[in-house]
Amino acid sequence: MTTYTFLNGGPGIQHGAPKSILLSKNIDIPDLITNGGLATTANVAATLPSTGFADGDILQVFEVPAGTLILGVGVRVTTVEGAASNIDVGVQSATQTHSLAKDIDGWHDALDLNAAATSITSNDAGFGTATGLIQGQLYVTAGTIDIEFNSDDTETAIFDIFAWGFSGAF
Numbered sequence: 001m002t003t004y005t006f007l008n009g010g011p012g013i014q015h016g017a018p019k020s021i022l023l024s025k026n027i028d029i030p031d032l033i034t035n036g037g038l039a040t041t042a043n044v045a046a047t048l049p050s051t052g053f054a055d056g057d058i059l060q061v062f063e064v065p066a067g068t069l070i071l072g073v074g075v076r077v078t079t080v081e082g083a084a085s086n087i088d089v090g091v092q093s094a095t096q097t098h099s100l101a102k103d104i105d106g107w108h109d110a111l112d113l114n115a116a117a118t119s120i121t122s123n124d125a126g127f128g129t130a131t132g133l134i135q136g137q138l139y140v141t142a143g144t145i146d147i148e149f150n151s152d153d154t155e156t157a158i159f160d161i162f163a164w165g166f167s168g169a170f
Contacts, residue, residue: 001056003092004046005144007039009063023062024162027147029053029155052155058092058104060144061161070165071136073107073145074120079158085113085151089161096143104148106137113157136165 029052032038038046041060053059064070073089090106091097107121145163 001058002046002054003041003058003060004038004048005041005043005060007037007045008043009039018166018168020164021068021167022162022164023145024160025061026158026160027059027061028158030158033155050155051153053149054154055150055152057149059147059149060092061147062145062163064096064139064143064145065167066139066141066143068139068165068167069136070139070145070163072121072165073161073163074118075108075111075159075161076118077113077116077157077159079156080116081113081151081154081157083114083151083153085149085154085157086110087113087150087154088148090146090148091137091143092146092148093143096139096141098138098140100140104146107145110150113151113154113159 033048033050033052036045036047038048040046075089087108088105088110089108090104092102092104094100094102108119111119147161
């Protein structure tokens, strides 16, 4: 299992007055294999093998500042993998959100990358009502929204991931 992030990435949310936010990123796995752009969590360039992401690999997609409430996450698959492949989307750390629990599939559990579809969730696999909020996760420290790849050789899929919520209000 390898944990990747985006090279020279950083929070996409400015600090300041409370505001609604929309984060979005296109995950083009063939492009990441060919042209790079990934890093280790120490921001050292990392090369994705020609076979793509392996079972258990983590991709930290969004950096989220403390005080941000993420209400939901969506994924839109635009190019299918061509073989059985799925991902979980959630939080890999047990200290980032108000629930103080690791929940790697808190937003999406076994989302199919071999089906051209859109999936949107605001309360999946325990996030939301089980943690005292109607929906969403409050980041009590700076953290990330993570993808865990559940299949070997995820190398062809292209998909958009997006998250929405409020920043600076808490």
